[in-house]
Amino acid sequence: MKLYPIHGLGRMAIGLVGVGLLVSACGTSSTGGAKSPKTPIEIGAVVGLTGTTSTNGEYELDAMQLAVKQINAKGGVLGRPLYVDSVDSRSTNEGVVAAIDQLGTSPVALVGPDLSSEIGAVESTIKSEGMPDFIGGTLPSLTHEGNPWMLRNRPTDQYFAAALAQLGVVKDGVKSWDVVHTTDSYGTSAAAYFEAQLKTDGGTLADDIGVTSGTSDFTSAISEIKSSSAKGLVTFITLATDNGVFATQLRQLGVTSSSMLWIAAQPTISAPSLQLAGSNLNGVYSVSDYVATATPEATTFAADLETTYSLTADVNAAFAYDAVEIIAAAITKAGSTSHSAVRNAVLALKNFSDAQGPVNFNQYGDGDSTVYIVEIENGAPVYQTTVALPVIPYIAVG
Amino acid sequence: MSEVGQLLVAGIAIGSVYALVALGFVLIYRATNVVNFAQGDLAMLGAYALLVTLTVFHLPFWLAGLVSLGVMAVVGILFGLGLYYPLRNRGFMPIIVATIGASVLFENGIVAGFGASPHVVTGMFGTGSFHIGSVFVNDQYALLVGILVVVTAFQFWFFEGTLLGKKMQAVSQDKQMALLLGIPVGLMIVITFSYSTALAGLAGVLVSPVLFVSAGLGSGITMNAFAATVIGGFGDVTGAIVGGLVLGLVDTFGGAYISFTYEQGFGMAVVILFLLFRPQGLFGERVAEKA
Numbered sequence: 117m118k119l120y121p122i123h124g125l126g127r128m129a130i131g132l133v134g135v136g137l138l139v140s141a142c143g144t145s146s147t148g149g150a151k152s153p154k155t156p157i158e159i160g161a162v163v164g165l166t167g168t169t170s171t172n173g174e175y176e177l178d179a180m181q182l183a184v185k186q187i188n189a190k191g192g193v194l195g196r197p198l199y200v201d202s203v204d205s206r207s208t209n210e211g212v213v214a215a216i217d218q219l220g221t222s223p224v225a226l227v228g229p230d231l232s233s234e235i236g237a238v239e240s241t242i243k244s245e246g247m248p249d250f251i252g253g254t255l256p257s258l259t260h261e262g263n264p265w266m267l268r269n270r271p272t273d274q275y276f277a278a279a280l281a282q283l284g285v286v287k288d289g290v291k292s293w294d295v296v297h298t299t300d301s302y303g304t305s306a307a308a309y310f311e312a313q314l315k316t317d318g319g320t321l322a323d324d325i326g327v328t329s330g331t332s333d334f335t336s337a338i339s340e341i342k343s344s345s346a347k348g349l350v351t352f353i354t355l356a357t358d359n360g361v362f363a364t365q366l367r368q369l370g371v372t373s374s375s376m377l378w379i380a381a382q383p384t385i386s387a388p389s390l391q392l393a394g395s396n397l398n399g400v401y402s403v404s405d406y407v408a409t410a411t412p413e414a415t416t417f418a419a420d421l422e423t424t425y426s427l428t429a430d431v432n433a434a435f436a437y438d439a440v441e442i443i444a445a446a447i448t449k450a451g452s453t454s455h456s457a458v459r460n461a462v463l464a465l466k467n468f469s470d471a472q473g474p475v476n477f478n479q480y481g482d483g484d485s486t487v488y489i490v491e492i493e494n495g496a497p498v499y500q501t502t503v504a505l506p507v508i509p510y511i512a513v514g
Numbered sequence: 515m516s517e518v519g520q521l522l523v524a525g526i527a528i529g530s531v532y533a534l535v536a537l538g539f540v541l542i543y544r545a546t547n548v549v550n551f552a553q554g555d556l557a558m559l560g561a562y563a564l565l566v567t568l569t570v571f572h573l574p575f576w577l578a579g580l581v582s583l584g585v586m587a588v589v590g591i592l593f594g595l596g597l598y599y600p601l602r603n604r605g606f607m608p609i610i611v612a613t614i615g616a617s618v619l620f621e622n623g624i625v626a627g628f629g630a631s632p633h634v635v636t637g638m639f640g641t642g643s644f645h646i647g648s649v650f651v652n653d654q655y656a657l658l659v660g661i662l663v664v665v666t667a668f669q670f671w672f673f674e675g676t677l678l679g680k681k682m683q684a685v686s687q688d689k690q691m692a693l694l695l696g697i698p699v700g701l702m703i704v705i706t707f708s709y710s711t712a713l714a715g716l717a718g719v720l721v722s723p724v725l726f727v728s729a730g731l732g733s734g735i736t737m738n739a740f741a742a743t744v745i746g747g748f749g750d751v752t753g754a755i756v757g758g759l760v761l762g763l764v765d766t767f768g769g770a771y772i773s774f775t776y777e778q779g780f781g782m783a784v785v786i787l788f789l790l791f792r793p794q795g796l797f798g799e800r801v802a803e804k805a
Contacts, residue, residue, distance in 0.1 A: 166622050168730055170630030299775060326775035330734045332531070332725055335524035336769030336777060339517050357632050357726055364724075368643065368650055369520070388631050392726055 160223030162215045167207025171388040176436035178425040183440035209237035227439040233301035250439035259480040267481040277309035279403040279487040279503040285319040290348035297352040299326040306352040322346035352381045360392025373399030387430040397492040406434035407499045417471035438470040519649040527655035529762020530662045534717035535739035536754035538710035544686035545706040548609045552617040554736025560715025561722035575638040590711025624729045637723030658720040747798025
């Protein structure tokens with residue numbers, strides 16, 4: 117192949133291109149690099165937009181976009197607009213790893229993933245990248261493994277378990293319980309914490325039934341429930357479709373609100389779950405870290421999400437919305453977008469009001485211990501009370 | 515006794531779903547020697563076709579179901595022509611990989627078009643049910659089992675009693691000979707794809723009022739339907755139906771009397787046992803190869 121010599125203008129063009137590449141390669145560091153005052157601040161979002169948890173991902177992403185819109189309408193943060201850079205995790209561990217890799221270290225902070233099993237898959241990557249990550253998983257150990265970058269604006273399963281037991285055992289006096297839980301990281305851990313709390317509060321476990329996510333038929337499990345001696349049922353079922361099928365079949369096979377006290381963990385009252393289960397969840401109690409009518413901030417968030425995205429606010433949307441709000445507040449407090457400054461500012465936030473309730477971060481990165489009790493009436497969660505819980509020291513269970 | 519009856523009803527109902535999808539597996543395999551790993555997702559597409567006809571065109575369930583079957587038959591033709599036909603001379607592996615790719619494409623395409631949220635559709639009889647003694651029977655499941663019986667009878671008549679059916683059988687048994695006899699092999703294969711896809715769509719239509727319409731509906735069905743064909747005998751139509759029912763009953767009774775946590779594993783354990791000790795399945799023929 118013959119090579120042609122490059123003269124004059126050609127050499128200049130190559131030189132300009134090279135200089136341009138050199139300049140654009142600068143300023144991609146997350147902590148430094150010259151950014152103009154108006155450079156948008158990137159918030160990374162790892163959400164399941166396809167796959168088994170895609171219903172959650174849609175709500176989370178839209179809620180984050182709502183928060184960004186509202187913050188930018190007030191002038192942004194440090195005079196700079198925010199934007200969300202989202203990557204689909206495909207609701208798989210491999211997808212989450214790929215998503216984190218794709219986002220790199222340019223975001224000021226990350227939001228997601230929201231499943232405990234997925235978070236475990238990327239924990240070491242987050243630690244090595246040194247970037248604040250607001251996680252939605254409630255597995256208590258996630259913030260107690262020596263990773264300072266894991267931040268959580270949701271109560272842990274310890275708090276939910278304490279609230280569940282307080283409602284069912286202490287308040288309603290039901291002593292014997294069946295537990296149905298998905299066999300994923302969340303379901304197994306949450307059930308273990310509840311069962312430990314049950315012992316503490318004087319209750320007994322009649323049956324522990326593990327279900328695989330995506331189960332098509334729960335007849336066998338419901339047969340076990342009907343034949344057990346338990347008067348109470350607690351469920352930790354992750355997916356909306358599973359919650360819908362389980363609730364429908366439970367009622368069809370004769371287990372009613374009057375025959376058994378059913379308290380469902382918070383995934384059951386996500387908006388997709390409520391839509392699928394319909395009236396079959398009426399009379400069911402639940403614990404949640406978000407209820408639209410619990411506080412004025414919660415009500416405002418619900419109204420804004422409905423108006424802007426025609427979505428019903430739920431726990432997943434509230435978590436993601438609040439995460440963006442907290443990130444914005446932390447950047448303002450720190451006066452900087454450096455990862456360590458933002459993290460330190462988050463931990464310094466006290467009584468920060470948001471849709472889920474006031475947050476106060478501890479040294480482990482856990483910020484929320486507010487749990488609400490709701491009863492489902494006409495297919496919607498109705499606020500009953502806020503559970504006043506003391507600070508619960510972390511213990512490993514199961 | 516009522517518990518056994520309830521489990522029997524549940525096992526037969528869910529097994530019927532597997533059987534309908536497995537039938538499609540078998541028909542395509544017999545015609546092309548290829549396993550279509552997108553079969554479950556074709557059921558999912560059938561469910562979404564039903565959703566559109568119910569919610570956009572406001573058709574009654576029975577008419578919406580028939581229209582959805584028609585749509586799926588056309589989808590099957592396009593599927594056969596677009597995926598199988600270009601790869602038909604490249605061996606089985608590229609086609610299998612292409613069906614897996616199609617499965618991913620269908621799921622993501624549905625999410626892109628309809629969003630991720632599952633949808634509720636009302637069945638043929640609303641939320642009706644009846645009891646046989648103390649055993650609860652969901653009307654929709656009863657319809658599903660009834661239609662499986664009808665499909666089985668139709669299939670028997672079609673393949674044994676019509677010229678078109680016999681031509682399709684001839685193609686599945688020996689393509690070269692069928693070609694020599696003047697049977698349009700390509701056309702028979704396209705018709706097979708169309709019919710199998712319609713069968714998968716029928717499963718999706720019938721099960722969607724119970725399991726909801728969602729992009730993930732098919733993935734749960736595919737592996738179980740595949741397992742049903744292994745149990746019944748790969749390539750055997752009767753085997754696909756019996757295999758589906760056996761799988762549904764094994765899963766349900768295993769879940770109730772051993773452990774619900776491992777319910778989905780019992781059927782797979784049975785599959786492994788069959789592969790070890792009776793690889794031809796219940797109704798398949800053992801084929802020996804000469805050294």
